[in-house]
Amino acid sequence: MQELGVVVLAVSTDSRFTHKIWQEQELSKMVDGGVPFPMLSDAGGRIGAVYGVYDEAAGVDIRGRFLIDPDFVIRAMEVLTPEVGRNPAELVRQVKAYQHVVRTGEVTPSGWNPGDTTLTPGPELVGKVWTKWKP
Amino acid sequence: MADRKQGCVAAAAGPLAPSDAREVTAPATMQEVPRMLAKVGREAPDFEAIAFMPATGDFGPVRLSDHRGKWITLCFYPGDFTFV
Numbered sequence: 001m002q003e004l005g006v007v008v009l010a011v012s013t014d015s016r017f018t019h020k021i022w023q024e025q026e027l028s029k030m031v032d033g034g035v036p037f038p039m040l041s042d043a044g045g046r047i048g049a050v051y052g053v054y055d056e057a058a059g060v061d062i063r064g065r066f067l068i069d070p071d072f073v074i075r076a077m078e079v080l081t082p083e084v085g086r087n088p089a090e091l092v093r094q095v096k097a098y099q100h101v102v103r104t105g106e107v108t109p110s111g112w113n114p115g116d117t118t119l120t121p122g123p124e125l126v127g128k129v130w131t132k133w134k135p
Numbered sequence: 136m137a138d139r140k141q142g143c144v145a146a147a148a149g150p151l152a153p154s155d156a157r158e159v160t161a162p163a164t165m166q167e168v169p170r171m172l173a174k175v176g177r178e179a180p181d182f183e184a185i186a187f188m189p190a191t192g193d194f195g196p197v198r199l200s201d202h203r204g205k206w207i208t209l210c211f212y213p214g215d216f217t218f219v
Contacts, residue, residue, distance in 0.1 A: 006208055009209050023189055038186040050180045066173065
């Protein structure tokens, strides 16, 4: 993410003190040097509520990921119940795709990765996408 | 005596209304119902929260809009010391 110029912010309902100890006691043993990004405290869940990820019964923010562009517009979101973890590779793919879209004005078909065919929407492409791209 | 700003329970600013928004005058019961505002294609709801900053080992406020102009990934997760 750092290589792509993306700021990462992690948020849970834990206190900042718990974040510190988690980093020191566990995360630093999973990731060399610990995680580099700020760990925000959303005690009370007010931020999670605004983002639609606060579970009032459990009192926690469920797993939600939001990609925000430099104009402060939310481009993508993914929300999971707690049992299943995320796939960071898909986030990286989406970041690269959105950065390409913003840079070029082209659009990226299903499953696009850097180097794959992109499309330029326009009247002449209507009904002829098949000539440019196949799944 | 610890710095006041480093007290045990610090209320973060939480969600921030746009600066041009008028003061909400709805009854308290209505204010307690959170509205989901985050949508793709719309501006991200701004907020401020107190954070642990691994880069410095210190605590400090983080405002989402401080990072305007950059790509941002905001990751919510259920809790420290959980399993997944």
